[in-house]
Amino acid sequence: MKFKRLATILMAAAMMVSLVACTGDNGENSETPVTSGNDVVEETETNHITLAESWGFENFYTIMTPDVSASNFGITYYLSNFYDVLVEYQDGEYVGGLAEDWTISEDGTVYTFNLRHDV
Numbered sequence: 001m002k003f004k005r006l007a008t009i010l011m012a013a014a015m016m017v018s019l020v021a022c023t024g025d026n027g028e029n030s031e032t033p034v035t036s037g038n039d040v041v042e043e044t045e046t047n048h049i050t051l052a053e054s055w056g057f058e059n060f061y062t063i064m065t066p067d068v069s070a071s072n073f074g075i076t077y078y079l080s081n082f083y084d085v086l087v088e089y090q091d092g093e094y095v096g097g098l099a100e101d102w103t104i105s106e107d108g109t110v111y112t113f114n115l116r117h118d119v
Contacts, residue, residue: 086113 085097096102099113 086099087094087102088097089095096116098115098119100116102111102113104111
């Protein structure tokens with residue numbers, strides 16, 4: 001009984017620590033730039049977008065290898081926003097993506113792709 005109670009308390013403490021560690025810094029930066037009368041300080045605002053999905057370490061190889069992870073719709077959706085493909089299959093035929101055109105050897109073992117100039 002004591003072990004269950006200790007395990008419960010430790011688990012609750014671990015959850016609280018992890019929740020506190022995940023919170024962001026809500027404090028404001030009170031530093032103001034010091035300038036002389038002739039200096040001009042130009043502040044620029046930048047917008048950042050972070051796209052992330054939580055995966056376990058055991059899936060690292062699958063995540064970082066698009067050909068293996070192509071069967072997973074979620075990762076395929078994200079990868080399609082970051083990577084172009086050589087060719088795509090659309091409406092029953094192959095259409096060039098990065099490749100303008102391609103040839104296949106007679107024995108079917110060598111594929112030669114001519115890439116677009118802006119690649």
